[in-house]
Amino acid sequence: MLNESLKTVVADRILPCVQTPAQYVGGEWNAVVKDHRGLRGTLCLAFPDAYSIGMSCHAVQVLYDLMNRREGWACERAFAPMEDMERLLRENGLPLWSLETFTPLACFDVLGFTLQYDLCYSNVLTMLDLGGMPLLAEDRTMDHPLVVAGGPGTANPEPMSRFIDLFVLGDGEQSLPEVCELWVELKSRMRATAGLRMGATAGLPSSASLGNATNTAGQTGSGTQDIEQSGSGTRDIGQASSGVQPEREAILAEMAARLPYVYVPRFYRPEYGADGRATVPRPIRGELPALITPAVVEDLAEFPPPAAPVVPFVECVQDRIAVEIMRGCPGGCRFCQSTTLKRPLRFRSIDSIVQSAVEQYRNTGYNEISLLSLSSSDYPDFDVLVRRLHEIFRPLHVGVSLPSLRINEQLRVVGEVLNTDRHSGLTLAPEAARDDMRRRIGKPITNEDLYAGCRRAFENGFSRVKLYFMCGLPGESESDLEGIIEMAETISQLGKEVRGRLADVTAAVSNFVPKPQTPFQWHAMQRRDYFRWAHDFLFQRKKMRSVRLQCHKIEASLLEGAICRGDRRMGEAIELAWRGGARFDAWSEKIQPELWWRAIAESDIDVEKILHLPYPGDAALPWDHIGIRQGRAYLERACRAADQLAADN
Ligand code: SF4
Numbered sequence: 001m002l003n004e005s006l007k008t009v010v011a012d013r014i015l016p017c018v019q020t021p022a023q024y025v026g027g028e029w030n031a032v033v034k035d036h037r038g039l040r041g042t043l044c045l046a047f048p049d050a051y052s053i054g055m056s057c058h059a060v061q062v063l064y065d066l067m068n069r070r071e072g073w074a075c076e077r078a079f080a081p082m083e084d085m086e087r088l089l090r091e092n093g094l095p096l097w098s099l100e101t102f103t104p105l106a107c108f109d110v111l112g113f114t115l116q117y118d119l120c121y122s123n124v125l126t127m128l129d130l131g132g133m134p135l136l137a138e139d140r141t142m143d144h145p146l147v148v149a150g151g152p153g154t155a156n157p158e159p160m161s162r163f164i165d166l167f168v169l170g171d172g173e174q175s176l177p178e179v180c181e182l183w184v185e186l187k188s189r190m191r192a193t194a195g196l197r198m199g200a201t202a203g204l205p206s207s208a209s210l211g212n213a214t215n216t217a218g219q220t221g222s223g224t225q226d227i228e229q230s231g232s233g234t235r236d237i238g239q240a241s242s243g244v245q246p247e248r249e250a251i252l253a254e255m256a257a258r259l260p261y262v263y264v265p266r267f268y269r270p271e272y273g274a275d276g277r278a279t280v281p282r283p284i285r286g287e288l289p290a291l292i293t294p295a296v297v298e299d300l301a302e303f304p305p306p307a308a309p310v311v312p313f314v315e316c317v318q319d320r321i322a323v324e325i326m327r328g329c330p331g332g333c334r335f336c337q338s339t340t341l342k343r344p345l346r347f348r349s350i351d352s353i354v355q356s357a358v359e360q361y362r363n364t365g366y367n368e369i370s371l372l373s374l375s376s377s378d379y380p381d382f383d384v385l386v387r388r389l390h391e392i393f394r395p396l397h398v399g400v401s402l403p404s405l406r407i408n409e410q411l412r413v414v415g416e417v418l419n420t421d422r423h424s425g426l427t428l429a430p431e432a433a434r435d436d437m438r439r440r441i442g443k444p445i446t447n448e449d450l451y452a453g454c455r456r457a458f459e460n461g462f463s464r465v466k467l468y469f470m471c472g473l474p475g476e477s478e479s480d481l482e483g484i485i486e487m488a489e490t491i492s493q494l495g496k497e498v499r500g501r502l503a504d505v506t507a508a509v510s511n512f513v514p515k516p517q518t519p520f521q522w523h524a525m526q527r528r529d530y531f532r533w534a535h536d537f538l539f540q541r542k543k544m545r546s547v548r549l550q551c552h553k554i555e556a557s558l559l560e561g562a563i564c565r566g567d568r569r570m571g572e573a574i575e576l577a578w579r580g581g582a583r584f585d586a587w588s589e590k591i592q593p594e595l596w597w598r599a600i601a602e603s604d605i606d607v608e609k610i611l612h613l614p615y616p617g618d619a620a621l622p623w624d625h626i627g628i629r630q631g632r633a634y635l636e637r638a639c640r641a642a643d644q645l646a647a648d649n
Pocket residue numbers: 329330331332333336337338339374375
């Protein structure tokens with residue numbers, strides 16, 4: 001049910017003054033709007049970036065569909081407001097709302113963040129604050145929603161641990177509903193036994209200001225005037241403490257004990273070595289595990305893909321049908337966090353994929369289908385799947401795009417299945433330009449295969465190639481950097497041999513970050529000076545105008561490294577940076593690195609120790625309490641294997 005009073009104020013006062021107002025009003029095709037009255041619980045999925053990015057996140061669509069199909073639950077969405085909207089919300093004392101019912105975030109039972117990348121963390125704070133939530137988990141009472149977070153950010157949850165009540169590790173399909181159900185069950189049991197003074201409906205904060213500003217769950221708001229009277233801004237909303245912190249603590253403790261994939265930071269004490277570096281946090285309650293294990297959906301068929309995803313009104317990063325065909329990757333690239341976080345390897349059946357694509361096509365009208373996976377080449381009967389999709393969708397003029405094919409496979413099928421998309425060029429990720437470096441990083445392809453494949457691509461009509469590389473990899477030498485330019489220029493030249501004119505080649509070079517939960521996690525990240533030198537070196541070596549070189553911003557990479565490898569102390573820096581104005585840090589035009597470095601320094605964090613000093617192989621790491629399917633022993637073996645290859649060279 002709609003919070004009409006808030007919607008009216010927003011429509012009258014706010015929307016005419018912001019860019020792309022359609023991103024804030026919901027009402028999209030296939031959006032689900034439920035009356036909150038009589039429901040068991042409400043969940044708001046909060047994506048800490050702009051609507052156009054969040055709506056392209058497959059996990060949001062999957063969890064939204066899953067929770068809305070669940071009887072007794074309403075699942076809604078919220079995204080980070082752009083700066084113009086944030087300013088107006090603060091000026092007008094309005095809360096951030098969910099798109100479906102204009103419900104302030106503080107009025108939900110559960111607020112679920114997806115942490116897809118490290119540079120979105122400041123936006124989490126914006127959403128909490130504007131949503132009417134205390135920033136710090138320890139300041140929340142039973143009147144506030146449970147704040148959970150999942151996604152790749154859980155690989156090292158410590159930097160965000162002061163803001164999040166509970167992290168959910170692994171696959172969300174099974175774990176999120178269990179977490180939501182248990183929270184409302186324990187909360188109502190607690191309320192019944194302890195006689196807590198709660199709102200008439202689950203999750204409704206009891207503060208007077210909130211009651212006036214919202215219309216959730218049958219509580220009738222008294223309109224614009226009341227919203228204005230909340231006066232001191234959105235922070236009033238939901239922040240009235242009823243002093244029930246111990247009850248919240250007790251429920252969180254029970255959840256942590258009952259759900260093996262749940263990490264509640266307040267029950268783990270951070271520990272530090274004699275050198276000041278953080279080691280692994282330890283549980284402070286005997287019943288809690290030292291190692292938290294991720295949730296795994298063993299059979300994907302239990303959770304069919306969404307049949308009717310929400311279709312945005314505004315242009316998004318991905319405007320197409322997305323069907324997950326498999327989860328996990330058998331690859332062992334030693335820099336790759338996805339392969340360790342997404343294990344084991346699981347497949348959807350061809351029939352279920354085709355059925356999902358057909359249903360989504362009927363329910364959305366999109367004219368492109370994207371098959372999602374980390375490594376589509378490893379899908380059994382991949383050719384059969386693609387042929388079946390083409391049989392159905394070619395006559396409808398619906399294209400099928402196949403991202404994440406292994407290079408060899410991509411090049412093998414270049415003339416067959418990729419022929420719908422020649423104009424956008426061929427995208428390959430060799431990551432390193434020399435075979436020996438590629439063996440070290442665990443990417444088993446050769447330059448010979450690559451060149452042969454590009455030749456075939458040019459013969460099949462392609463004229464553009466984009467290549468992704470990394471610089472700063474462990475053991476990198478000048479010849480590895482030289483190789484990047486050499487490979488890009490050789491491929492451009494191949495285009496001339498085959499097609500009579502130089503091919504346009506883009507070499508996109510990112511700066512290697514040794515991510516937690518990867519075999520390279522013990523390695524150091526290169527320093528600023530090295531990256532500056534390496535980028536200059538690459539630009540000096542490049543001779544051909546047909547080759548374009550794009551080097552990723554050094555400061556953004558360093559910051560990403562510092563945050564993702566940070567320990568619990570990083571939370572203070574995140575808050576300081578946010579208070580200083582950090583917003584949308586993943587956007588290259590918005591990130592303010594100097595502001596971040598100042599916040600990190602003021603928090604007494606030694607970036608040198610976090611980022612630029614390697615760890616000994618037997619060191620306990622600040623994220624070692626977070627388990628992965630293969631175990632730490634696998635990472636150690638893979639790291640040693642890479643180091644051995646480097647030593648043998
Ligand atoms: S193939 Fe891709 S997803 Fe798989 S391990 Fe390598 S980089 Fe990761």
